[in-house]
Amino acid sequence: MTLATRGPVRIVGTGLLGTSVGLALRTHGVDVVLHDPSRTALALARDVGAGRPAGPDDTAPALVVVAAPPDVTADVVRAELAAYPDAVVTDVASVKGYVLAELRAAGADLTRYVGSHPMAGRERSGPSAAVPDLFLGRPWVIADSGSSHPDAVLAVRSLAVDLGAVPVTMDADAHDAAVAAVSHVPQVAASLVAARLRGADDAALGLAGQGLRDVTRLAASDPALWTSILAANAAAVRDVLRDLRTDLDTVIDALGQAAAADGPETVELGALATLAQAIADGNAGVARIPGKHGGAQRTYGVVTVLVPDAPGELARLLTEVGEAGVNLEDLHLEHAAGRPVGMAEISVLPGRVEHLEAELTARGWRLVS
Numbered sequence: 001m002t003l004a005t006r007g008p009v010r011i012v013g014t015g016l017l018g019t020s021v022g023l024a025l026r027t028h029g030v031d032v033v034l035h036d037p038s039r040t041a042l043a044l045a046r047d048v049g050a051g052r053p054a055g056p057d058d059t060a061p062a063l064v065v066v067a068a069p070p071d072v073t074a075d076v077v078r079a080e081l082a083a084y085p086d087a088v089v090t091d092v093a094s095v096k097g098y099v100l101a102e103l104r105a106a107g108a109d110l111t112r113y114v115g116s117h118p119m120a121g122r123e124r125s126g127p128s129a130a131v132p133d134l135f136l137g138r139p140w141v142i143a144d145s146g147s148s149h150p151d152a153v154l155a156v157r158s159l160a161v162d163l164g165a166v167p168v169t170m171d172a173d174a175h176d177a178a179v180a181a182v183s184h185v186p187q188v189a190a191s192l193v194a195a196r197l198r199g200a201d202d203a204a205l206g207l208a209g210q211g212l213r214d215v216t217r218l219a220a221s222d223p224a225l226w227t228s229i230l231a232a233n234a235a236a237v238r239d240v241l242r243d244l245r246t247d248l249d250t251v252i253d254a255l256g257q258a259a260a261a262d263g264p265e266t267v268e269l270g271a272l273a274t275l276a277q278a279i280a281d282g283n284a285g286v287a288r289i290p291g292k293h294g295g296a297q298r299t300y301g302v303v304t305v306l307v308p309d310a311p312g313e314l315a316r317l318l319t320e321v322g323e324a325g326v327n328l329e330d331l332h333l334e335h336a337a338g339r340p341v342g343m344a345e346i347s348v349l350p351g352r353v354e355h356l357e358a359e360l361t362a363r364g365w366r367l368v369s
Contacts, residue, residue: 003028003158004161004162005158005159006062007025007030007031007032008031008032008033008062009021009025009030009031009032009033009063010034010035010064010065010084011035011050011051011064012035012064012065012068012076012080013036013067013068013076014034014035014036014038014041014042014045014067014127015067016122016129016130017067017130017134018034018065018092019127019130020132020134020135021050021065021067021092022034022045022050022130023049023050023130023131023132024132024133024134024162024164025051025163026049026051026132028162031051032050032052033051033055033061034046034050034051034053034054035053035054044126044127044128045130048127048130050127062086062087062088063090064084064087064089065090065091065092066080066089066090066091067091067092068093069225069229070094070095070098070231070232070233071228074098074102074108075102076091077089077091077108077113078103078106078108081108081112085109088112088113088151088152089114090114090115090116090155090159091115091116092116092118093115093232094117094184094229094233096115096117096141096143096172096173096175097173098176099172100143100145100172103145110147110148112148112149112152113148114142114145114152114155115142115143115145115172115175116142116156117140117141117175118134118135118139118141118165119138119141119179121134135163135164136164137164138164138165139165139166139167140160140163140168141169141170142156142157142167142168143169143170143171144171146171176233179233180239184229184233184236185241187221187226188230188241190218190219191218191219191221193219194216194219195219197216247278250278251274251278253271254270254271254274254275255275257271258275298329299350300330300348301348301349301351301353302345302353303346303353304345304367304368304369305317305343305344305360305367305368306341306343306365306366306368307341307342307343307344308341310340314333317344317360320363320365321356324356324359325355326352326355326359327349328346328348330346331345331346331347333345
C-alpha cells in the first residue's frame with residue numbers, strides 16, 4: 001500500500017493516540033519523529049516502534065500531529081506552527097471549538113491548521129496501549145478552521161485515509177455538540193453509576209452480571225485526561241446533562257409514586273406509563289445507533305452456547321460456526337458466575353438460527369435456550 005502521507009511526520013505527544021498514529025505510519029515505512037515532554041513516555045513510544053525521538057538536525061516536517069490534552073493543545077499547536085512555518089499542523093484532541101477559539105484569539109496562522117479527531121480509543125492509555133490498527137474503520141472528524149488552505153485540509157484527510165479511518169467533515173461547534181452526546185456524557189454516566197458501587201456489599205457485587213459490566217466499562221478511564229476533556233467541552237456536556245437530569249427527575253417522581261402505593265393497582269395514574277416510556281425511549285435511542293459496517297441496525301437471531309473456560313475452546317467454537325456455513329454477525333461473551341464456563345452469544349441472520357443450533361448440537365456443544 002502506497003500512502004499519500006510523506007515523512008517526516010512529527011508527532012507531539014506520545015500517549016495512546018499519538019503513539020498509535022506513529023505505529024500505523026511506521027508500518028508503511030513513513031519516517032516519524034516523536035516529541036514528548038515526558039522522557040519516559042517518549043522512550044517507551046520509541047521502544048514500541050512508533051518512531052524516533054526528535055533531534056536538532058532533523059529535516060523540517062511537512063505534517064505535524066499534536067496529540068496533547070485539550071487544555072494545552074492550543075499552546076502546543078501555536079508553538080508548532082511557529083517552529084515549522086511550512087508545515088501543516090493538526091491536532092487529535094477530542095474537543096475542537098475550545099482549541100480553535102484559543103488559536104484564533106492568539107492570532108495563529110489558521111491557514112495551515114486543521115483540527116481533527118479520530119473517534120477511536122481504549123480504556124487503557126499511554127504508549128504501551130497503542131496499536132497500529134486503532135483507527136481502522138473508525139470515523140475521523142476533519143474540522144476546517146474556517147481559514148484552512150485546501151492543501152492543508154487534503155493533507156489531514158489523507159492522513160486519516162492512510163491510517164484506515166473514514167474522514168467525516170464537521171465544523172468545530174457541531175463536532176463538540178456531537179461528542180458531548182455520544183462520548184462525553186456516556187463517560188460521565190458510566191462513572192456515576194460505577195461510583196455507586198463503592199459502598200455496595202460484597203454479596204451484592206457477587207450478583208453482578210454482564211449488564212453492569214456493559215454499563216460501567218467506560219468508568220475505568222483516566223481521570224486526569226477526562227477532567228481536561230470535560231472542562232474543555234463544558235458547555236455542550238452541561239446542556240446534555242441538564243436534559244438527562246430532567247428525564248431522571250421524571251423517573252424519580254414516578255418511582256416515588258410507586259413506592260408510596262399499596263400495590264401496582266393503586267399507583268397514581270400515569271406513573272407506570274412514565275416508567276414504561278423511559279424504557280421505550282431508550283429502545284428508540286439504541287435503535288438509532290449505526291449497526292454493522294455503519295449501516296442501519298438489523299435484528300439478528302442469537303444462539304447462546306456454553307463455552308468451557310479452557311484454552312482453545314472459544315476458537316474451536318468459532319471455527320465450527322464457520323464450518324457450518326454460517327456468518328458471524330456479532331459476538332458477545334458473558335461469564336457465568338461461580339462456574340468455569342462462559343456464555344457466547346452468537347448473532348446470526350434469523351433464518352440461520354435453526355441450522356446453526358442443529359449443527360452445534362451435533363458437534364457436542366451445549367446450547368442455552
